[in-house]
Amino acid sequence: MTRITKPPPGRARPRRRSPLAAVALTAVIALGAVAGATAVFAGRTQAVANDLTTQLNATLGPTGVVTVTQTAYRRGLTSSTQILDVRISDQGAGVPFDVIVTNRIQHGPFPGLRGVAQATVDTEVAFKDAAAQAAYDRAFPNRKPTLHTVVGLAGGSDSTLDVPAGSVRADDGTQVTWQAAHALLAVAGTTTRSTVTWPGGTVVSADGGATVRGLTATGTTHQSAGRALGTGTATVELQGVSFIGGGQNVELGTVKVSSETTEAGGFYGSAARYDVGTLKAGGQTVSDLRVHVGVSHVPGAPLERIVTLLQQAQQGSVAPGRRETLTPAQQQQLQSDLLDVLRGGPALDIERISVTRPAGEVAVTGRITVPGAATLTAPQLAQVAQSPALLGGLLAVTLNVRGSEAAITDLVSSVGAPGQGIAQNLGALEQAGYITRAGRTLSTTLRLDGGAVTLNGRSLGE
Structure with a gap:
């Protein structure tokens, strides 16, 4: 290639060039680059769309309830349209419920001239059943729910769901009213984060009604590609829930439900915590x-195999929603993996179960393990499955109960005649050594080990 060099400057003053030419040239180059990049991103977007269909089926397919099929993909230079058929199958013999999902995709790198991204996707939903579509239109007569997704240049995505406030009346006169809801979902690599806010809604019928107030939910999950198990945290909080019906009123105030799944050294643990401020x-x-319970020290490898096996069995079922009988080979694998899980030393942890009444608080803590599983054989496991009573000989149970005498008396008396009998005999139980007193606090420990039961270290009936 001949090298072009800049000639030495002459003495004559160079003619001044109009900047319009440079601007025009820059614009042409930029437009060409954008057009070329857009064409590239159009191809990427189709791959993203295909991946979305695959991911949806991988996530929802194992349930046997939902199947997703891409029925059309119309690709253009700056925009494309993807149409999905989503079939929701009844667990019984009911007619499947079909939904049409339309994704209107704007290609990057400047989708819709609204920013820089690989693509933006606006999702619309319609129903094949005319009655269902009519009900949907009545529920949202002016503005439909919107789902807007931005697929980043690195492959992550941010989705925003907005559901307008509305109200609908059923044929039986039941009135359902809800306030506007908002949700965010962000996916980056193996991490997914979600947030939901909903001021609440009401259901009113001839038999009663229900009200939900101030719902917020957050969650974070981490799941590697190709893995059935993941880790993460989730929290749901409610300002209040109330139910009226059948002559009964139930009211819960300040409800919080949280969960956490962890993994360390090849073992999984999961905890769930339920906290209710007031219950009437x-x-x-x-x-x-408070109900705080969890499982710990669950071997991850056999648990992963069990989940994968059940998913594969569900995907191979003849009809969605109907689980087929496992083959003999699958049954043997499942049995072997269950034994590996039990031999790994899992535990059910009762971190805290407590309740406060006007007389005070009563709390229960404890742990349940399966030490007998260390020598458990496959035939013995089959016997336990057929006769659950045999499980007692494998378990080790420790339950600690603690509370003031007034609180325990108040609580057990509230459950009827059996509880009142216990309340009347607390003194006798203390004298027999089944209960320990420290000031105004009573406590006892129930143990079950190898089929033998003790209360406060004493065998029952001593």
């Missing part, structure tokens, strides 16, 4: 109701 039902009121 049947003329009774309790506060600070």
Whole structure:
């Protein structure tokens, strides 16, 4: 190639060039680059769309309830349209429910001239069933729910779901009213984060009604590609929930539900925590109701195999929603993996179950393990499955109960005649050594080990 060099400057003053030519040339180059990049991103977007269909089927298909099929993809230079058929199958013998999902895609790198991204996707939903579509139109007569997704240049995505406020009346007169809801979903690599906010809604019928107030939900999950198991946290909070019907009123105030799944050293653990500020039902009121439980030290490898096997069995079923009988080979694998899980030393942890009544708090803590599984054989496991009572000989259970005498008496008396009998005999149980007293606090420990039961270290019936 001949090298072009700049000639030495002459003495004559150079003619001044109009900047319009440079601007025009720059614009042509830029437009050409954008057009070329857009064509490239159009191809990428189709791959993203195909991946979306595959991911949806991989996620929802194992349930046997939802199947997703791409029926059309019309590709253009700056925009494309993807149409999906989503079939929601009844677990019984009902007629499947068909939904048409239309994704209107703007290609990058400047989709819709609204920013820099690989693509933006606006999703619309319609129903094949005319009655369902009519109900949907009645529920949202002016503005339909919108789902807007931005697919980043690096492949991550951010989705925004907005559901307008509305109201609908069913044929039986039931009135459902809801306030506007908003949700965000962000996917980056193996991490997914979600947030949902909903001020609430009401259901009113001839038999009663229900009200939900102030819902917020957040979640974070981490799941590697090709893995059935993941880790993460989730939290759902409600300002209040109330139910009216059948002559009963139930009211919950300040409800919080949280969960966490962790993995360390090849073992998984999962915890769920339920906290209710107040609970009013049947003329009774309790506060600070807490149920904190979890499982720990669950071997990850056999658990992964079990989940994968069940997913594969569901995907291979003849009809969505109907689980086929496992083949003999699959049954043997499942049995072997269950034994590996049990031999790994899993535990059910009762971090705290407590309730507060006017007389005070009563709390229960404890742990349940399966030490007998260390020598468990496949035939013995089959016997346990047929006769669950045999499980007692494999378990080790420790339950600790603690509370003031007034609180325990108040709580057990509220459950009827059996509880009242226990309340009347607390003194006798203490004298027999089944209960320990420290000031005004009573406590006891229930143990089950190898089929033998003790209360506060004493065998029952001593």
